[in-house]
Amino acid sequence: MGLDAEVARLRRGDLDALATLVQRYQHRLYRYLLRLVRQPAEAEDLFQQTWLRVASQIRRFDPRRNFDAWLFTLARNLAIDHLRRIRPESLDEWDSREFAPTPPALRDAAPPAIDVMIARERSEFVAAAVQKLPVIYSEVLSLRFEEEMKLEEIAEVLNAPLSTIKSRLRRGLEGVRQILEARYPGTRAHE
């Protein structure tokens, strides 16, 4: 059964539809929450809270909206409230020095040759680099590259303008690059 039909059934109070949706989104939603809070126990708790919120608010959901964006918005709001209470510093943007534009002398140097890394380990290195980013950047990377959301959907989830999302996406990618270059010096390819 399609997503729209399941959501319609859930709005009518169908318990089986709720079970179906929880199973449908189990890995994606858990992954997203884990990217935000980075602690499995906290991600599990937030996962439950998100679905409790879905159960209590589903009748207020406008079926013309994108259900994915609505669900991830609920999850994000809960996660951000949680982080504000226990780890507010994790929501800070990076110090501007860490995002200082690359000096001109280095700009023309080629980026690190990450293709020298073993393919299997490459994604783990990248994952570790993303973990080091402030939440406001890592969540945009997660929504774009893992959830494959369009920028407009990400803007809806984050309740931010499109220009802000583009900026965070670029800064997030730059951040990953800087972390990889710092972690793996000497892997630069020579022109």
Add this chain to the structure above:
Amino acid sequence: MNEKTMSEHEKIRELLPLASAGVLDASEEARIQNHLRLCTNCATRLSFWQELQSGLRRIPTPQAPASLVQRTIAIAQNALIEESDRRSERRIIAVALVFSWLFVAVSWPLAQFLGHGWMAVLGSGFKQGWENFAVFTALCWLAGAAAAIMLAARKQRERRMA
């Protein structure tokens, strides 16, 4: 390389990460493609960003524990049932309130008619009596509404704290 070319070069480099993510508009995309035809350095950098993006898409996905999913389904279903029960309660209360109001509104003139006939209903004394009754009833309803609002607010607070 002159200043204008450097500036264009820097602007293109700023756009490369977004180009690899496929989020540029048509004019920005065209601008980049035009530049890449002439600049192998930027073309190399774009390859890097595309490779990085590919790595981001292949980050291992953590799996939600099966026990978590089962637990969540159980408690969310309970919450859905409770929400449904609350809605039913509110509907019943609303119907009861409307019925009570209509009953009260109709009972006074009905009592007058049954006790004293049409003259009691159409006579001048009825108007005064009706006004007094209406004021008294309105005050009773206001008190009831205030009590209902306070009870609902208290229930809401208890639910949030639970």
